[in-house]
Every structure is written in C-alpha cells, then in structure tokens.
Amino acid sequence: MGFESLMIRLELSHGKASFGDVASTVSRCGGDVVAVDVIRSGSSNSVRDITVQMGPDGYERTIEALKLLDGINVINVSDRTFLAHLGGKVSIRPTMQIKNRDDLSRVYTPGVARVCMAIAADPKKVYNLTIKRNTVAVVTDGTAVLGLGDIGPGAAAPVMEGKAMLFKQLADVDAFPICLDTKDTEEIIRIVKAISPIFGGINLEDISSPRCFEIERRLQEELDIPIFHDDQHGTAIVVVAGLINALKVIGKRMEELRVVVNGIGAAGVSICKMLLAAGVKRLVPIDQCGVIVRGGAYDHPMWQWLADQAQVESQPGNLSSAIEGADVFIGVSRAGVLSVADVRKMADHPIVFAMANPEPEISPEEALPFVRIFATGRSDYPNQINNLLVFPGIFRGALDCRASSINETMKLAAAKAIAEVVSEPELNEQYIIPSIFNEQVVVKVREAVIRAAITTGIAKRIPPDFRDTTEEKGGISHTAGHA
Ligand SMILES: NC(=O)c1ccc[n+]([C@@H]2O[C@H](COP(=O)([O-])OP(=O)(O)OC[C@H]3O[C@@H](n4cnc5c(N)ncnc54)[C@H](O)[C@@H]3O)[C@@H](O)[C@H]2O)c1
Ligand SMILES: O=C(O)C[C@H](O)C(=O)O
Ligand SMILES: [Mg+2]
Numbered sequence: 001m002g003f004e005s006l007m008i009r010l011e012l013s014h015g016k017a018s019f020g021d022v023a024s025t026v027s028r029c030g031g032d033v034v035a036v037d038v039i040r041s042g043s044s045n046s047v048r049d050i051t052v053q054m055g056p057d058g059y060e061r062t063i064e065a066l067k068l069l070d071g072i073n074v075i076n077v078s079d080r081t082f083l084a085h086l087g088g089k090v091s092i093r094p095t096m097q098i099k100n101r102d103d104l105s106r107v108y109t110p111g112v113a114r115v116c117m118a119i120a121a122d123p124k125k126v127y128n129l130t131i132k133r134n135t136v137a138v139v140t141d142g143t144a145v146l147g148l149g150d151i152g153p154g155a156a157a158p159v160m161e162g163k164a165m166l167f168k169q170l171a172d173v174d175a176f177p178i179c180l181d182t183k184d185t186e187e188i189i190r191i192v193k194a195i196s197p198i199f200g201g202i203n204l205e206d207i208s209s210p211r212c213f214e215i216e217r218r219l220q221e222e223l224d225i226p227i228f229h230d231d232q233h234g235t236a237i238v239v240v241a242g243l244i245n246a247l248k249v250i251g252k253r254m255e256e257l258r259v260v261v262n263g264i265g266a267a268g269v270s271i272c273k274m275l276l277a278a279g280v281k282r283l284v285p286i287d288q289c290g291v292i293v294r295g296g297a298y299d300h301p302m303w304q305w306l307a308d309q310a311q312v313e314s315q316p317g318n319l320s321s322a323i324e325g326a327d328v329f330i331g332v333s334r335a336g337v338l339s340v341a342d343v344r345k346m347a348d349h350p351i352v353f354a355m356a357n358p359e360p361e362i363s364p365e366e367a368l369p370f371v372r373i374f375a376t377g378r379s380d381y382p383n384q385i386n387n388l389l390v391f392p393g394i395f396r397g398a399l400d401c402r403a404s405s406i407n408e409t410m411k412l413a414a415a416k417a418i419a420e421v422v423s424e425p426e427l428n429e430q431y432i433i434p435s436i437f438n439e440q441v442v443v444k445v446r447e448a449v450i451r452a453a454i455t456t457g458i459a460k461r462i463p464p465d466f467r468d469t470t471e472e473k474g475g476i477s478h479t480a481g482h483a
C-alpha cells in the first residue's frame with residue numbers, strides 16, 4: 001500500500017541500451033519514472049539518476065530487471081525516504097553571526113554575565129532573554145512509537161525529529177527531540193523537570209499507556225509550563241474535529257451516535273473522554289481483552305474511569321460483535337484488526353477513522369466500497385486525521401499567551417477551529433478535515449487556543465494581536481499581564 005520513491009543511478013552504454021529500454025522495464029514492473037537527471041554524458045556512455053515511483057513490493061523486481069538489461073549498469077540505489085534522513089532532519093542555527101570581538105563580548109563573556117544576573121534577579125526574564133519562549137521539548141522513551149511498539153529511544157528519534165520539523169515549518173516553534181533511555185516513570189518525571197528551565201512547553205510523544213497518564217499528570221502538577229501528551233490530546237482533538245465535519249456531511253448528530261473506539265491506550269482513552277465531552281451518548285471502548293463495559297472492574301485506572309461512565313455500554317463482547325449497528329468506528333490500535341465483514345455490519349452511512357500508523361486498522365481499498373466516510377492517519381490518502389493538525393497550532397497559541405497548561409476549554413476550541421477551516425460548501429466525503437498545508441489551520445487553532453486560555457484565566461501574557469481587540473472579539477477581559 002502506498003507509493004514510494006526510489007532513486008537509481010545507472011550507466012547506459014550508448015549503442016547497446018537506450019533510455020526507452022529503462023523506462024519500459026520500470027513500467028513493466030509496475031512503476032513510473034517521475035524524474036531523470038543526467039549526471040555525466042560522454043560519447044560512449046552516460047550516467048543518469050532516475051527517480052522511480054512504485055509500491056514497495058516492486059523495488060527488488062525492478063532493480064533485478066534493470067540489471068538484466070544489456071548495456072545498463074546499476075551503480076547505486078537509494079530509497080528517497082532514507083536519503084531524507086541522512087544526518088537527521090533538524091539543526092540549530094544562531095540568530096546572529098559573531099563577526100568580531102565586540103560581538104563576542106556581547107553574546108559571550110563578559111556581556112552575557114549581565115544578562116544572566118538580570119534573569120537571576122527576575123526569573124520571568126528568562127522568557128524574553130533566552131530561547132525559552134519559543135522552544136518545546138519533544139520527549140519520548142520510545143515505548144509506543146507509532147503503532148510499532150517499544151522500539152527504543154534511538155529508533156524513535158526519526159519520528160521526534162519529524163515532529164520538530166513540523167513544529168518549525170508550520171508554526172515557527174523551535175522544538176528539540178529528547179529521546180530518553182529509561183522507561184521508569186519516576187525517572188522520566190525527574191529528567192523532564194530537570195531540563196524544563198529552558199523549555200516553554202513539553203510535548204510528550206509515543207510514551208506507552210498507562211505510564212503516559214501518570215507522567216503527564218505529575219509533570220503538569222509540578223511545572224508551570226504546558227505539558228501535552230500529543231498521542232492523547234492531539235489525537236482526540238483532531239478526531240473530534242473530523243467527526244464534527246463528518247456528521248455535517250451525513251446529517252447525524254453527536255447525541256444519536258453509537259461509537260466504537262478500538263485500542264484504549266493513550267490515544268483511545270483521550271478520544272473517549274473528548275467524545276463524551278462533545279455529547280456522545282453511546283460509547284463502546286474495546287481493547288485486546290474485548291469490550292470495556294459499564295460496571296466492570298479494571299486494574300487500569302483509565303479503563304475503570306470509563307467503566308464508571310453512564311454513556312459506556314454494558315454489553316460484553318469483542319470487536320466483531322460490538323461493531324454491529326455502530327455509526328462510527330475509531331481505530332487507534334494496530335494494523336489490520338478491522339475486517340470487511342465487520343464494516344458491513346455497521347449502521348447506515350458508516351464513518352471509519354482507521355488511524356493506526358503506519359498501517360491502518362483496515363486499508364482504504366478494502367473499506368471504501370462499504371463506508372460513507374473514511375479517514376486514516378497517513379499523508380498519502382484523503383482525510384488525514386493526524387495529530388499533526390493540532391500540535392503546531394496549539395503550542396503556538398500556548399507559547400504566545402504563556403499559558404501554564406493546555407486545558408479542556410482550549411482543546412475543544414482547537415477541535416472546533418480545525419473543523420471550521422473547511423467551510424460548509426467545501427465539505428464532502430473526501431474532504432472532512434483540512435490539509436496540513438492549509439495555512440489557516442495553525443492561524444485558527446492559535447487564535448482559538450489563546451482566546452480560550454485568556455477566558456479560562458491561565459494566560460500569563462496577552463499577545464499583541466489580542467490587546468486592543470479582545471473585547472470586540474468575545475468580551476474577554478484583560479486579566480493577564482502584558483510582557
Ligand atoms: N493518526 C494519529 O494522529 C494517531 C495519533 C496517535 C496514535 N495513533 C496510532 O494509534 C495507535 C495507538 O497509539 P497509542 O499511542 O494510543 O498507543 P498505546 O500503546 O498507548 O495504545 C495502544 C492500545 O491498543 C491496544 N491494542 C493493541 N492491539 C489491539 C487489538 N487488536 N484490538 C484492540 N486493542 C488493541 C493496546 O492494548 C493498547 O491499549 C498506534 O498505531 C498509533 O500510531 C495515531
Ligand atoms: O506520528 C504520527 O504520525 C501520529 C501519532 O503521533 C502516532 O504516534 O501515530
Ligand atoms: Mg505519536
């Protein structure tokens with residue numbers, strides 16, 4: 001599933017082989033040549049880089065077929081995805097160049113000492129005189145990386161670097177990947193607290209459940225910067241945004257839905273909580289042990305919380321029995337657990353958000369003939385429901401107003417803001433959620449988050465663009481200080 005790019009460096013012996021032979025061989029193996037670069041051209045031979053797009057299954061076949069061509073020498077094969085990772089994906093750049101001793105004495109000893117002492121005298125100044133106000137730590141222990149599981153902190157780094165890139169490109173937030181070689185809850189809390197002075201916020205990422213709940217709660221209690229477990233809240237916010245719009249398309253209301261959530265880990269717990277807050281009255285949470293039922297007894301504190309909720313159904317069962325008559329399936333579990341037979345048992349106008357990464361609970365090819373609305377977490381299909389629509393804008397807003405946390409009001413405001421980026425005339429089955437490249441996403445999420453932070457009294461600063469207009473924009477009073 002999904003197309004990938006491969007870059008192949010070839011030497012063609014003129015007179016023996018032509019570029020047409022190469023292109024037709026690639027095409028026969030199921031791929032397309034999408035770019036050609038001539039690296040060297042001589043009288044008897046030439047060297048070219050060809051970029052080939054195809055499903056991952058076709059790679060080896062293509063290379064073997066090219067090697068068999070007379071007059072073609074395959075010099076090198078590079079997977080473009082790996083090439084994009086060479087040397088990592090982010091770097092740190094200074095904000096000015098040190099050109100002479102005068103500059104040096106300002107940014108370094110002795111000038112810097114005066115600035116240090118100013119912060120020592122007034123710790124709030126760290127926000128204006130260091131990178132803190134714009135910097136977020138993306139912290140993982142590598143235990144729940146995408147749906148790949150506990151692959152360790154080093155292997156988790158490419159995902160964390162990817163999040164850091166997106167923070168910067170989409171919201172101009174400087175984010176730094178921190179991959180911790182410990183799974184111990186107390187140690188993680190201690191380390192994050194210890195590194196927190198230079199960060200304006202902490203984005204926890206891919207830390208497995210249930211430790212993630214305790215880590216987030218304790219850090220938020222003990223620190224006055226926002227702590228946001230992306231897999232919980234970023235995911236829940238984007239799911240609610242997608243659902244708000246999907247319901248507009250199919251004409252159902254939140255209150256009349258029966259919703260199955262499969263995978264009650266970090267993402268699943270938070271999605272369930274937010275669905276209840278959004279008005280869902282019939283909820284069926286399912287994990288590997290089967291349906292989590294109202295009135296049940298569970299060791300997992302969050303499952304017990306769910307079992308105590310009036311909206312959670314009491315009928316035991318498994319995914320295959322529980323999906324019967326469901327209006328919505330939300331998967332945050334693992335690849336391939338939803339079958340076509342399951343989907344066919346759903347109510348009219350089924351909505352399926354199959355969000356396990358990188359492979360969803362059911363492939364679009366299998367599901368699409370039987371569902372009204374389908375979404376995945378992936379970038380290569382329509383309706384990408386991924387927390388990447390949330391974390392850049394939510395942190396942009398939280399940093400700009402120096403919110404001490406990210407509360408429920410801010411989260412709901414973010415969900416509504418994302419949903420509203422797609423206007424009603426634009427909405428359709430293939431377009432329930434805006435593209436991440438829609439610049440309005442970060443702008444609207446930021447604005448909604450700041451307004452919610454100010455109204456709920458947790459903003460420590462009013463951003464300049466909110467200073468004169470807050471009254472007209474919604475009757476918000478100036479309670480926070482300007483800094
Ligand atoms: N699209 C997105 O934005 C997005 C965001 C967060 C997580 N995810 C994906 O959701 C999945 C879970 O992520 P998480 O952070 O919650 O991980 P997690 O490890 O905290 O939770 C996963 C849960 O799924 C359960 N599970 C595993 N197999 C199952 C099965 N066959 N049936 C029912 N439950 C099953 C596990 O027991 C666990 O409780 C991953 O694939 C991740 O990539 C997607
Ligand atoms: O990283 C992603 O693509 C989304 C999410 O954070 C996940 O863990 O799957
Ligand atoms: Mg994640």
